Amino acid sequence: MRKPNLGILLKPAGFDCNMACDYCYYRPVQELYPGADNPRMSPEVFEAVCEQYRALEPAEMKIGWQGGEPTLMGLDFFREAVRIEARHARGAEPWGNSLQTNGALLDEDWSRFLADNRFLVGLSIDGPAELNTMRKFRNGKPAFDTAMRALDLLKSGHVEYNILVVISRANVEHPEEVLQFLLEHDCRFAQFIPCTEPAGEAGAVSEHSISPGQYAEFIIRLFDAWVELDDPSFYIRRVDNYLHMFLGLPPECCEYRQDCSNLLTVEWNGDVYPCDFYVQERYRLGNVREQTLSQMLRGRAFRDFVSRAERLPDVCRDCEWLSFCHAGCFRHREKLGIGVQEMPYLCEAKKRIFSHVTPTLEELKARPDKAPRLHSFLNRLAGRIDAQRRQPGPARTASPAPRARAQPPGHPIGRNDPCPCGSGKKYKHCCGRKALVS
Numbered sequence: 001m002r003k004p005n006l007g008i009l010l011k012p013a014g015f016d017c018n019m020a021c022d023y024c025y026y027r028p029v030q031e032l033y034p035g036a037d038n039p040r041m042s043p044e045v046f047e048a049v050c051e052q053y054r055a056l057e058p059a060e061m062k063i064g065w066q067g068g069e070p071t072l073m074g075l076d077f078f079r080e081a082v083r084i085e086a087r088h089a090r091g092a093e094p095w096g097n098s099l100q101t102n103g104a105l106l107d108e109d110w111s112r113f114l115a116d117n118r119f120l121v122g123l124s125i126d127g128p129a130e131l132n133t134m135r136k137f138r139n140g141k142p143a144f145d146t147a148m149r150a151l152d153l154l155k156s157g158h159v160e161y162n163i164l165v166v167i168s169r170a171n172v173e174h175p176e177e178v179l180q181f182l183l184e185h186d187c188r189f190a191q192f193i194p195c196t197e198p199a200g201e202a203g204a205v206s207e208h209s210i211s212p213g214q215y216a217e218f219i220i221r222l223f224d225a226w227v228e229l230d231d232p233s234f235y236i237r238r239v240d241n242y243l244h245m246f247l248g249l250p251p252e253c254c255e256y257r258q259d260c261s262n263l264l265t266v267e268w269n270g271d272v273y274p275c276d277f278y279v280q281e282r283y284r285l286g287n288v289r290e291q292t293l294s295q296m297l298r299g300r301a302f303r304d305f306v307s308r309a310e311r312l313p314d315v316c317r318d319c320e321w322l323s324f325c326h327a328g329c330f331r332h333r334e335k336l337g338i339g340v341q342e343m344p345y346l347c348e349a350k351k352r353i354f355s356h357v358t359p360t361l362e363e364l365k366a367r368p369d370k371a372p373r374l375h376s377f378l379n380r381l382a383g384r385i386d387a388q389r390r391q392p393g394p395a396r397t398a399s400p401a402p403r404a405r406a407q408p409p410g411h412p413i414g415r416n417d418p419c420p421c422g423s424g425k426k427y428k429h430c431c432g433r434k435a436l437v438s
């Protein structure tokens, strides 16, 4: 079986973490492994993952190291891991590794290793100290200073990094301050994820989570602040996905693609799940020590998950924003107890956001005076896409191709094409690589 667009998320230390953030969605996974006080992936399990993953012939071999806190594994494990990857490499093509961390254990040795092996590091910071209050150590100590020290290490060590911001009750009223904070600290690549943790009753969210109205307000103000900035090199993953869809390119984020079939999550002991929001016994696909990833992908459990996750809610069928939204992420419905006959949790927010973003992008593209650098960036991108459309031959893909019914018009940029942002790098080494595997 071939699975060219598959990415793997690894949880080498499982749910284990040296912090205890208020909104952590992964802590409950502990209940799945009672008695596992020190969950750690063995090199043998990792080797089995590499071997089985490579057999699926992915276009790029992409591993996202996540947790819990993956650096709890220690640097020696990671040194061994890159040796294992090298044994399973295809010619000179390197593996793409990304690592999501709270930064607490990073030091100069780590930073040297990460830079030497070209890891893309995602550092979790929710904004300035007064907005970063949900991120804390187990003893309640705030995590801000530790994260900033890690940021300095990444910068001085020339490690490629981006910032993961969780939008929670703590920072949701302050999108401009968060953006300003990122700018002040030269964090030019960021992704924003809404906290929408279930609270028991159907449709209810935890006290740390945000409402659909707050989400819409945050994203619209963030987008407007980005427009005002007029700097196309400032990358916000969500905005980049809006740009892709606006220009007729496939978005890279699964949330906008109605595609839950191109990601597998592997836990510390080799257990495999379809998505890291669905590490639950009912969704366990198997274990790499007993079955191959190929067998699991062909299995009933995986097919059932994908068809459930990708099934459109009734209210979405005639929606004008369907080709942009695709009902959003399954977790914003199913995990909140919202059924297919009900409105997805973020539906109204999405409608407000798309109704604001799309005409703004149209205006930016048409008028040079509002944001001259974005105007020229958008038109340069559009020109490249037009030129590609005129080329004969099959469409090329920049990122995993969405399903036919979900595909916006247009031919995407090839992985080896020059990046349309004008950096001079190949797309796969530039904007095509900026987002973590998730």
Ligand code: SF4
Residues within 6 Å of the ligand: 254, 255, 259, 260, 261, 263, 274, 275, 276, 277, 309, 328, 329, 330, 331
């Ligand atoms: S459930 Fe959400 S995060 Fe998981 S694969 Fe589907 S869209 Fe992506």
Ligand code: SF4
Residues within 6 Å of the ligand: 315, 316, 317, 319, 320, 321, 322, 325, 326, 327, 328, 344, 346, 347, 348, 350, 351
């Ligand atoms: S905006 Fe609402 S109705 Fe439209 S596709 Fe998204 S979730 Fe469905």
